[in-house]
Amino acid sequence: EVQLAESGGGSVQAGGSLNLSCTTSEYGYNNRFMAWFRQAAGKEREEVVNIYTGSSGRPNYAGSVKGRFTISLDNAKKTVYLQMNSLKPEDSAMYYCTTMIIETCPPPSYRCWGQGTQVTVSS
Numbered sequence: 001e002v003q004l005a006e007s008g009g010g011s012v013q014a015g016g017s018l019n020l021s022c023t024t025s026e027y028g029y030n031n032r033f034m035a036w037f038r039q040a041a042g043k044e045r046e047e048v049v050n051i052y053t054g055s056s057g058r059p060n061y062a063g064s065v066k067g068r069f070t071i072s073l074d075n076a077k078k079t080v081y082l083q084m085n086s087l088k089p090e091d092s093a094m095y096y097c098t099t100m101i102i103e104t105c106p107p108p109s110y111r112c113w114g115q116g117t118q119v120t121v122s123s
Contacts, residue, residue, distance in 0.1 A: 001104070001112070002024060002025065002027065002028040002099060002101060002104055002105065002112040003024060003025065003028070003114075004022055004023070004024045004028060004097045004098070004099060004112060004113065004114035005022065005023050005024070005114060005115075006020060006021065006022050006095065006096065006097050006114045006115065006116060006117040007020070007021050007117055008020040008021050008082075008117060009095060009117030009118045009119045010118075010119070010120070011120040011121075011122065012087055012119075012120075012121055012122070013121070013122050013123075014087060014088055014089055014121055014122065014123050015086060015087065016087050016121070017083070017084060017085045017086075017087065018084045018087065018119060019081060019082070019083050019084070020036070020081065020082040020084065020095055020097075020117060020119075021079055021080070021081055022034075022036070022079065022080045022081075022082075022097030022114060023077065023078060023079045024078055024079075024097075024099060025078060026078055027101075027104075028078070028099045028101070028112065029053055029075075029078035029079075029080075029099070030053065030054075030078075031052075031053060031054040032052070032053050032099045032100060032101065033050060033051075033052050033053075033099070033100040034050065034051055034052075034053055034080050034097065034098065034099045034100070035047055035048070035049065035050035035051070035097075035098050035100075035111075036048040036049050036050075036071065036080075036082050036095060036096070036097055036098075037095070037096045037098060038091075038093035038094065038095045038096070038119075039093055039094050039096070040090075040092060040093040040094075043093075045096075046062065046064075046093075047062060048061070048062050048065055048069065048082070048095070049061045049062065049065065049069060049071045049082065051071050051073070051080070053073055053075070053080075057073070059071045064090075065084075065091075068084065068085050068086045068087075069082060069083065069084050069085070070082070070083040070085075071083075080097060082095070084119070087119075087121045088121060089121045089122065089123045090121075091119060091121050092119060092120050092121045093118075093119060094116040094117070094118050094119075095116060095117050095118075095119055096113050096114055096115075096116045097113075097114040098111040098112060098113050098114070099111065099112050100112075
């Protein structure tokens, strides 16, 4: 099973910043489609950003976070970061890191998920 470990969540005021981290194994990281999702209480899960960790990867951001959130990769550490700036109360959610591996992760999404890290933004 692929392990993904998220960290970096916390409580901030609106306008503040947080930097989330997601570390996994070489198997979970190399040449994979990875993504950050979030789920707020009582709402459906939302994909925040996805990226291919191979050399040609370009991030795809949800419109609600474009221009405020930035995903980055540390190939040596097998870590994906999510820098979140200009946070708003509506960004409050549990944030999950995922990697997509057809051979290992369960259908139908073939995503493996971390445990999540909580982000709370107060107004």
